[in-house]
Amino acid sequence: MLELLLPQRCLACGRSGTAVCRRCLDSLPRIEPPLCARCGSPTAWPVRRCAECSGRRLAFETARAAVAYDERVRAILAGWKEHGLRRLAATAADLVEAVIERPAVDALTYVPPDRSRLLERGHHPAERLARELGERWQLPVAKVLARPRSSARQRGSSLAERRRNVRGAFVAKEAPRSVCLVDDVYTSGATASASASALRRAGARRVVVVTFARALRLR
Numbered sequence: 001m002l003e004l005l006l007p008q009r010c011l012a013c014g015r016s017g018t019a020v021c022r023r024c025l026d027s028l029p030r031i032e033p034p035l036c037a038r039c040g041s042p043t044a045w046p047v048r049r050c051a052e053c054s055g056r057r058l059a060f061e062t063a064r065a066a067v068a069y070d071e072r073v074r075a076i077l078a079g080w081k082e083h084g085l086r087r088l089a090a091t092a093a094d095l096v097e098a099v100i101e102r103p104a105v106d107a108l109t110y111v112p113p114d115r116s117r118l119l120e121r122g123h124h125p126a127e128r129l130a131r132e133l134g135e136r137w138q139l140p141v142a143k144v145l146a147r148p149r150s151s152a153r154q155r156g157s158s159l160a161e162r163r164r165n166v167r168g169a170f171v172a173k174e175a176p177r178s179v180c181l182v183d184d185v186y187t188s189g190a191t192a193s194a195s196a197s198a199l200r201r202a203g204a205r206r207v208v209v210v211t212f213a214r215a216l217r218l219r
């Protein structure tokens with residue numbers, strides 16, 4: 001219902017019309033090959049490991065994202081999180097479907113919300129995105145992960161702090177053998193890796209990660 005009360009302006013450019021206008025939608029920076037086969041970072045040529053992920057222990061097999069996290073994507077995600085615009089989950093899923101190949105897995109799951117943030121917002125973008133992708137890819141969505149404690153806010157913390165904060169932040173019940181973990185943004189990979197660890201402890205043999213957006217480090 002909230003959606004009806006909001007002024008219809010593009011979250012990215014402010015033009016009146018829809019929540020994301022066609023011009024912005026068409027020009028969002030899609031992440032396309034060549035990529036690092038492991039972490040999905042764009043690279044000059046296809047590589048198995050890149051400067052960003054080599055030497056790191058990542059619990060997932062691969063990570064892929066649809067768009068680069070730029071100012072417009074940041075604005076769209078902020079609007080999505082604040083207002084819970086249902087159709088933004090569909091828009092994000094359309095982009096993911098257009099850019100990323102359907103993963104060969106048994107099921108999808110999602111990074112669980114921090115309890116306090118879920119209460120604040122009353123909705124969870126990662127779960128909504130997973131459900132939209134489940135419909136498009138004809139895959140079941142399993143609720144597997146939970147956060148046993150409230151984790152520290154990630155924003156503004158250093159990479160080392162982020163990794164420390166998320167270690168042990170997730171628990172999983174019985175996980176599908178082969179599973180795709182869905183989240184809205186891939187930032188340092190620490191959250192995805194900690195979630196993937198929990199899935200593997202709960203029986204997953206293979207974990208791949210799919211996100212709507214991905215932060216790109218300067219190379």
Ligand SMILES: [Zn+2]
Pocket residue numbers: 010011012013014015020021022023024025
């Ligand atoms: Zn726009």
Ligand SMILES: [Zn+2]
Pocket residue numbers: 036037038039040041048049050051052053054
């Ligand atoms: Zn990499």
